[in-house]
Amino acid sequence: MNRGSYRIRNPTGEVPAELIGRLYFQSESSIDLPCVGDWVTVQYHNNDTEAIIHEVLPRRSFLRRRAAGEKVDVQMIAANIDVAFIVQSCHFDFNVKRMDRYLVMAADGGVDPIIVLTKTDLIASEELERKIAAITASTTASSVLALSNVTGSGFDEFQQLLISGKTYCLLGSSGVGKTTLLNRLIGQEAFDTKAVSGTGEGIHTTTRRQLIVLPQGSMVIDTPGMRELGLLGASEGVNQGFDDIIELSLNCRYPDCSHTQEPGCAVRAAIASGALTEDRYSSYTKLKTESEYHELSYLDRRKKDKAFGRFVKSVKKRMKV
Numbered sequence: 001m002n003r004g005s006y007r008i009r010n011p012t013g014e015v016p017a018e019l020i021g022r023l024y025f026q027s028e029s030s031i032d033l034p035c036v037g038d039w040v041t042v043q044y045h046n047n048d049t050e051a052i053i054h055e056v057l058p059r060r061s062f063l064r065r066r067a068a069g070e071k072v073d074v075q076m077i078a079a080n081i082d083v084a085f086i087v088q089s090c091h092f093d094f095n096v097k098r099m100d101r102y103l104v105m106a107a108d109g110g111v112d113p114i115i116v117l118t119k120t121d122l123i124a125s126e127e128l129e130r131k132i133a134a135i136t137a138s139t140t141a142s143s144v145l146a147l148s149n150v151t152g153s154g155f156d157e158f159q160q161l162l163i164s165g166k167t168y169c170l171l172g173s174s175g176v177g178k179t180t181l182l183n184r185l186i187g188q189e190a191f192d193t194k195a196v197s198g199t200g201e202g203i204h205t206t207t208r209r210q211l212i213v214l215p216q217g218s219m220v221i222d223t224p225g226m227r228e229l230g231l232l233g234a235s236e237g238v239n240q241g242f243d244d245i246i247e248l249s250l251n252c253r254y255p256d257c258s259h260t261q262e263p264g265c266a267v268r269a270a271i272a273s274g275a276l277t278e279d280r281y282s283s284y285t286k287l288k289t290e291s292e293y294h295e296l297s298y299l300d301r302r303k304k305d306k307a308f309g310r311f312v313k314s315v316k317k318r319m320k321v
Contacts, residue, residue: 006034008042008051009211017042017051031064032056035076036209036221037167062109063169066230066294077105078169078209078221083161084111087172087181089119090146094131096138100241100283101229102171103139104291108237111169114143114161118177121148138280139241149180159185164217171223182222185214231291238291242284248276259285 006017019033020043027033034040034056042051063077063084086102088094099115106113115135120128128146135144145161147154158181162168170178209223231238239246245267249257253264259281260268270276 006053008040008053009213015044015049015051017053019053023053023055029074030067031074031076033076035062035079036211037079037081037169039080061111063105063111063171064109065105065226077171077223080167081109081111081169081221082166084113084169084171085116086113087116087118087170087176087178089122089173089176090117090128090131091119091122093173093176096134097279097283098173098229099135099139100287101231104231104234104237104241104287105171105229106237107240108231108234114145115139116158116181117144117146118181119148119150120146120153121150138277138283147181149177149184155184162214162216162218162220167211167219167221169221169223171226173226174224178222182212182220185220186212187215230294231287234291235288235295238284238288241287242280245276245281245284 006019007014008017024033034053038059039057040053041055041057042053044051059079061081062079063081064074065077067073067075084102084106086099086106088099094117103113117128117131123131132144132146145154145158147158149155162185170182172178209221211219211221213219248266248270249259251266252259252262254262257265257267259265267276267281271278271281
Protein backbone atom coordinates (compact mmCIF):
# COMPACT_ATOMS: atom_id res chain seq x y z
CA MET A 1 0.00 0.00 0.00
CA ASN A 2 1.32 3.47 -0.91
CA ARG A 3 -0.61 6.77 -0.72
CA GLY A 4 -4.04 5.39 -1.61
CA SER A 5 -2.88 2.83 -4.18
CA TYR A 6 -2.99 -0.85 -3.29
CA ARG A 7 -1.29 -4.07 -4.22
CA ILE A 8 -2.87 -7.38 -3.28
CA ARG A 9 -1.11 -10.69 -2.91
CA ASN A 10 -2.68 -13.94 -4.09
CA PRO A 11 -1.24 -17.47 -4.50
CA THR A 12 0.43 -16.52 -7.80
CA GLY A 13 1.90 -13.10 -6.99
CA GLU A 14 0.91 -9.43 -6.61
CA VAL A 15 -1.41 -7.27 -8.70
CA PRO A 16 -2.38 -3.57 -8.46
CA ALA A 17 -5.84 -2.87 -7.04
CA GLU A 18 -8.25 -0.02 -6.38
CA LEU A 19 -11.28 0.40 -4.15
CA ILE A 20 -14.81 -0.01 -5.42
CA GLY A 21 -16.58 3.33 -5.07
CA ARG A 22 -19.15 2.04 -2.61
CA LEU A 23 -16.47 0.94 -0.16
CA TYR A 24 -14.75 4.32 -0.30
CA PHE A 25 -17.82 6.55 0.00
CA GLN A 26 -19.62 4.48 2.65
CA SER A 27 -16.59 4.31 4.94
CA GLU A 28 -17.11 6.51 7.98
CA SER A 29 -13.40 6.72 8.77
CA SER A 30 -10.02 5.88 7.29
CA ILE A 31 -9.84 2.91 9.67
CA ASP A 32 -12.58 1.25 7.56
CA LEU A 33 -10.33 1.27 4.48
CA PRO A 34 -7.79 -1.47 3.70
CA CYS A 35 -4.33 -1.35 5.24
CA VAL A 36 -1.33 -3.63 4.86
CA GLY A 37 -2.06 -7.05 6.36
CA ASP A 38 -5.81 -6.93 5.69
CA TRP A 39 -7.67 -9.79 4.06
CA VAL A 40 -10.01 -8.53 1.34
CA THR A 41 -12.48 -9.80 -1.24
CA VAL A 42 -11.70 -8.71 -4.80
CA GLN A 43 -12.88 -8.93 -8.39
CA TYR A 44 -10.22 -9.40 -11.07
CA HIS A 45 -10.24 -7.86 -14.55
CA ASN A 46 -7.87 -7.29 -17.50
CA ASN A 47 -6.95 -10.98 -17.60
CA ASP A 48 -6.39 -11.05 -13.82
CA THR A 49 -3.69 -8.37 -14.00
CA GLU A 50 -5.71 -5.82 -11.98
CA ALA A 51 -8.30 -6.05 -9.22
CA ILE A 52 -11.08 -4.10 -7.51
CA ILE A 53 -11.38 -4.40 -3.71
CA HIS A 54 -14.99 -4.96 -2.62
CA GLU A 55 -14.76 -5.70 1.11
CA VAL A 56 -12.33 -5.68 4.04
CA LEU A 57 -12.73 -8.76 6.23
CA PRO A 58 -12.85 -8.36 10.05
CA ARG A 59 -9.45 -7.83 11.66
CA ARG A 60 -8.26 -10.10 14.46
CA SER A 61 -5.54 -7.63 15.53
CA PHE A 62 -4.18 -4.27 14.44
CA LEU A 63 -1.57 -1.57 14.96
CA ARG A 64 -2.69 2.05 14.85
CA ARG A 65 -1.67 5.50 16.04
CA ARG A 66 -2.94 9.04 16.10
CA ALA A 67 -2.36 10.49 12.63
CA ALA A 68 0.49 12.97 12.40
CA GLY A 69 -0.44 16.65 12.24
CA GLU A 70 -3.01 18.84 13.96
CA LYS A 71 -6.12 16.95 12.83
CA VAL A 72 -7.21 14.38 15.43
CA ASP A 73 -7.68 11.16 13.48
CA VAL A 74 -6.62 7.51 13.50
CA GLN A 75 -4.02 6.08 11.13
CA MET A 76 -3.92 2.33 10.64
CA ILE A 77 -0.38 0.93 10.51
CA ALA A 78 -1.06 -2.76 9.86
CA ALA A 79 -3.63 -5.47 10.52
CA ASN A 80 -3.78 -9.16 11.43
CA ILE A 81 -0.35 -9.11 13.07
CA ASP A 82 0.78 -11.94 15.36
CA VAL A 83 3.96 -10.33 16.72
CA ALA A 84 5.32 -6.78 16.60
CA PHE A 85 9.11 -6.47 16.71
CA ILE A 86 9.77 -3.13 18.41
CA VAL A 87 13.19 -2.23 17.04
CA GLN A 88 15.50 0.25 18.77
CA SER A 89 19.15 0.98 18.18
CA CYS A 90 21.55 0.60 21.09
CA HIS A 91 23.21 3.80 19.94
CA PHE A 92 21.41 7.15 19.47
CA ASP A 93 17.84 5.85 19.24
CA PHE A 94 17.60 4.08 22.60
CA ASN A 95 14.63 5.54 24.53
CA VAL A 96 12.61 3.57 27.09
CA LYS A 97 9.68 6.01 27.11
CA ARG A 98 9.30 5.73 23.33
CA MET A 99 9.41 1.97 23.81
CA ASP A 100 6.48 2.32 26.23
CA ARG A 101 4.46 3.95 23.45
CA TYR A 102 5.11 1.07 21.07
CA LEU A 103 4.21 -1.45 23.78
CA VAL A 104 0.90 0.36 24.40
CA MET A 105 0.22 0.40 20.64
CA ALA A 106 0.73 -3.37 20.51
CA ALA A 107 -1.42 -4.01 23.59
CA ASP A 108 -4.19 -1.77 22.20
CA GLY A 109 -4.45 -3.90 19.07
CA GLY A 110 -4.01 -7.33 20.64
CA VAL A 111 -0.50 -7.87 19.22
CA ASP A 112 2.29 -9.65 21.11
CA PRO A 113 5.43 -7.46 21.38
CA ILE A 114 9.09 -8.45 21.28
CA ILE A 115 11.78 -5.79 21.78
CA VAL A 116 14.75 -6.00 19.42
CA LEU A 117 17.91 -4.01 20.18
CA THR A 118 20.09 -3.49 17.10
CA LYS A 119 23.61 -2.18 16.47
CA THR A 120 25.04 -3.97 19.50
CA ASP A 121 28.43 -3.77 17.77
CA LEU A 122 28.51 -0.02 18.51
CA ILE A 123 28.55 -0.39 22.30
CA ALA A 124 30.43 -2.39 24.91
CA SER A 125 28.87 -5.54 26.38
CA GLU A 126 28.57 -3.85 29.79
CA GLU A 127 26.56 -1.00 28.25
CA LEU A 128 24.30 -3.52 26.49
CA GLU A 129 23.63 -5.24 29.81
CA ARG A 130 22.70 -1.89 31.37
CA LYS A 131 20.26 -1.11 28.55
CA ILE A 132 18.57 -4.51 28.84
CA ALA A 133 18.34 -4.02 32.62
CA ALA A 134 16.75 -0.59 32.05
CA ILE A 135 14.12 -2.19 29.78
CA THR A 136 13.24 -4.99 32.19
CA ALA A 137 13.06 -2.52 35.10
CA SER A 138 10.92 0.05 33.30
CA THR A 139 8.58 -2.05 31.14
CA THR A 140 6.62 -5.28 31.35
CA ALA A 141 8.13 -6.51 28.08
CA SER A 142 8.27 -10.31 28.14
CA SER A 143 11.09 -10.72 25.63
CA VAL A 144 14.17 -8.72 24.65
CA LEU A 145 16.55 -9.78 21.87
CA ALA A 146 19.85 -8.04 21.07
CA LEU A 147 21.51 -8.39 17.68
CA SER A 148 23.92 -6.81 15.21
CA ASN A 149 23.36 -6.68 11.46
CA VAL A 150 27.11 -6.12 11.07
CA THR A 151 28.50 -9.08 13.04
CA GLY A 152 25.43 -11.33 12.80
CA SER A 153 25.32 -11.75 16.56
CA GLY A 154 21.78 -12.68 17.67
CA PHE A 155 20.50 -13.18 14.13
CA ASP A 156 20.05 -16.95 14.45
CA GLU A 157 17.99 -16.42 17.60
CA PHE A 158 15.87 -13.87 15.74
CA GLN A 159 15.24 -16.28 12.86
CA GLN A 160 14.08 -18.96 15.28
CA LEU A 161 11.27 -16.65 16.42
CA LEU A 162 9.72 -16.65 12.93
CA ILE A 163 7.05 -19.31 12.46
CA SER A 164 5.62 -20.31 9.09
CA GLY A 165 2.13 -18.91 8.52
CA LYS A 166 2.52 -16.16 11.13
CA THR A 167 2.67 -12.43 10.35
CA TYR A 168 5.21 -10.11 11.95
CA CYS A 169 5.70 -6.35 11.84
CA LEU A 170 8.87 -4.29 12.23
CA LEU A 171 8.24 -1.08 14.19
CA GLY A 172 10.75 1.60 15.06
CA SER A 173 12.28 4.95 14.23
CA SER A 174 14.07 5.72 10.98
CA GLY A 175 17.53 4.25 10.62
CA VAL A 176 17.44 1.65 13.40
CA GLY A 177 18.18 -1.17 10.95
CA LYS A 178 14.72 -2.58 10.15
CA THR A 179 15.28 -2.81 6.38
CA THR A 180 18.82 -4.15 6.80
CA LEU A 181 17.41 -6.85 9.06
CA LEU A 182 14.74 -7.67 6.47
CA ASN A 183 17.34 -7.97 3.69
CA ARG A 184 19.30 -10.37 5.89
CA LEU A 185 16.18 -12.49 6.40
CA ILE A 186 15.54 -12.62 2.66
CA GLY A 187 19.18 -13.44 1.94
CA GLN A 188 19.74 -10.64 -0.57
CA GLU A 189 19.79 -6.83 -0.87
CA ALA A 190 16.16 -6.67 -2.02
CA PHE A 191 15.47 -3.28 -0.45
CA ASP A 192 17.57 -0.13 -0.47
CA THR A 193 19.52 0.82 2.64
CA LYS A 194 21.99 3.61 3.37
CA ALA A 195 25.14 3.73 5.41
CA VAL A 196 24.91 5.38 8.81
CA SER A 197 25.54 9.10 9.05
CA GLY A 198 28.74 10.67 10.37
CA THR A 199 27.28 10.67 13.88
CA GLY A 200 26.51 6.95 13.75
CA GLU A 201 22.77 7.48 13.37
CA GLY A 202 20.86 5.54 10.74
CA ILE A 203 19.38 7.16 7.63
CA HIS A 204 15.72 6.77 6.65
CA THR A 205 15.11 4.63 3.55
CA THR A 206 11.71 2.87 3.78
CA THR A 207 8.90 5.05 2.39
CA ARG A 208 5.90 2.71 2.40
CA ARG A 209 4.47 -0.19 4.34
CA GLN A 210 4.92 -3.50 2.56
CA LEU A 211 4.34 -7.18 3.28
CA ILE A 212 7.06 -9.65 2.35
CA VAL A 213 6.70 -13.44 2.35
CA LEU A 214 9.94 -15.03 3.59
CA PRO A 215 11.32 -18.29 2.14
CA GLN A 216 10.37 -20.24 5.28
CA GLY A 217 6.70 -19.19 4.94
CA SER A 218 6.40 -16.46 7.56
CA MET A 219 5.36 -12.93 6.57
CA VAL A 220 7.00 -9.67 7.65
CA ILE A 221 5.65 -6.14 7.30
CA ASP A 222 8.25 -3.40 7.08
CA THR A 223 7.12 0.10 8.05
CA PRO A 224 8.64 3.57 7.58
CA GLY A 225 10.12 5.15 10.69
CA MET A 226 7.55 7.13 12.66
CA ARG A 227 8.59 10.55 13.92
CA GLU A 228 5.32 10.94 15.84
CA LEU A 229 3.72 8.15 17.83
CA GLY A 230 0.62 9.72 19.34
CA LEU A 231 -2.02 7.60 21.06
CA LEU A 232 -5.76 7.91 20.48
CA GLY A 233 -8.44 5.86 22.25
CA ALA A 234 -5.86 3.43 23.61
CA SER A 235 -6.86 3.50 27.29
CA GLU A 236 -7.24 -0.26 27.42
CA GLY A 237 -3.86 -0.64 25.74
CA VAL A 238 -2.33 1.69 28.34
CA ASN A 239 -3.82 -0.43 31.13
CA GLN A 240 -2.43 -3.61 29.59
CA GLY A 241 0.95 -2.04 28.92
CA PHE A 242 1.15 -0.90 32.55
CA ASP A 243 -0.60 -3.85 34.17
CA ASP A 244 1.82 -3.69 37.11
CA ILE A 245 0.45 -0.25 38.03
CA ILE A 246 -3.14 -1.37 37.50
CA GLU A 247 -2.53 -4.32 39.83
CA LEU A 248 -1.08 -2.01 42.46
CA SER A 249 -4.08 0.33 42.20
CA LEU A 250 -6.41 -2.49 43.25
CA ASN A 251 -4.95 -2.13 46.75
CA CYS A 252 -5.58 1.62 46.99
CA ARG A 253 -7.88 2.71 49.83
CA TYR A 254 -10.22 4.50 47.43
CA PRO A 255 -11.49 2.90 44.21
CA ASP A 256 -11.31 6.24 42.37
CA CYS A 257 -7.80 7.02 43.62
CA SER A 258 -5.93 9.45 41.35
CA HIS A 259 -2.57 8.26 42.73
CA THR A 260 -1.51 11.79 43.61
CA GLN A 261 -2.16 12.82 47.23
CA GLU A 262 -4.82 10.46 48.58
CA PRO A 263 -4.03 8.57 51.80
CA GLY A 264 -3.66 4.83 51.41
CA CYS A 265 -2.52 5.01 47.78
CA ALA A 266 -0.76 1.74 46.95
CA VAL A 267 0.83 3.20 43.81
CA ARG A 268 2.50 6.10 45.64
CA ALA A 269 3.57 3.68 48.37
CA ALA A 270 5.26 1.47 45.76
CA ILE A 271 7.13 4.50 44.41
CA ALA A 272 8.24 5.46 47.92
CA SER A 273 9.53 1.95 48.60
CA GLY A 274 11.33 1.70 45.26
CA ALA A 275 9.14 -1.13 43.99
CA LEU A 276 7.88 1.19 41.21
CA THR A 277 10.04 3.82 39.54
CA GLU A 278 8.90 7.42 39.26
CA ASP A 279 9.77 7.36 35.55
CA ARG A 280 7.47 4.43 34.85
CA TYR A 281 4.61 6.02 36.79
CA SER A 282 5.19 9.31 34.93
CA SER A 283 5.11 7.50 31.59
CA TYR A 284 1.84 5.79 32.56
CA THR A 285 0.04 9.02 33.55
CA LYS A 286 1.30 10.88 30.46
CA LEU A 287 0.19 8.19 28.01
CA LYS A 288 -3.18 7.66 29.69
CA THR A 289 -3.96 11.39 29.77
CA GLU A 290 -2.87 11.83 26.14
CA SER A 291 -4.94 8.90 24.91
CA GLU A 292 -8.10 9.99 26.74
CA TYR A 293 -7.74 13.63 25.64
CA HIS A 294 -7.35 12.78 21.96
CA GLU A 295 -10.18 10.23 22.17
CA LEU A 296 -12.59 12.93 23.37
CA SER A 297 -11.47 15.23 20.56
CA TYR A 298 -11.83 12.42 18.02
CA LEU A 299 -15.33 11.42 19.17
CA ASP A 300 -16.41 15.06 19.14
CA ARG A 301 -15.16 15.47 15.57
CA ARG A 302 -16.90 12.25 14.48
CA LYS A 303 -20.19 13.52 15.95
CA LYS A 304 -19.81 16.78 14.03
CA ASP A 305 -18.96 14.91 10.81
CA LYS A 306 -22.04 12.68 11.19
CA ALA A 307 -24.28 15.66 11.97
CA PHE A 308 -22.98 17.47 8.88
CA GLY A 309 -23.55 14.32 6.78
CA ARG A 310 -27.16 14.10 7.95
CA PHE A 311 -27.62 17.80 7.12
CA VAL A 312 -26.29 17.31 3.58
CA LYS A 313 -28.58 14.32 3.04
CA SER A 314 -31.61 16.27 4.26
CA VAL A 315 -30.81 19.17 1.91
CA LYS A 316 -30.45 16.82 -1.06
CA LYS A 317 -33.74 15.16 -0.14
CA ARG A 318 -35.57 18.50 -0.02
CA MET A 319 -34.07 19.52 -3.38
CA LYS A 320 -35.55 16.41 -4.99
CA VAL A 321 -39.07 17.20 -3.73
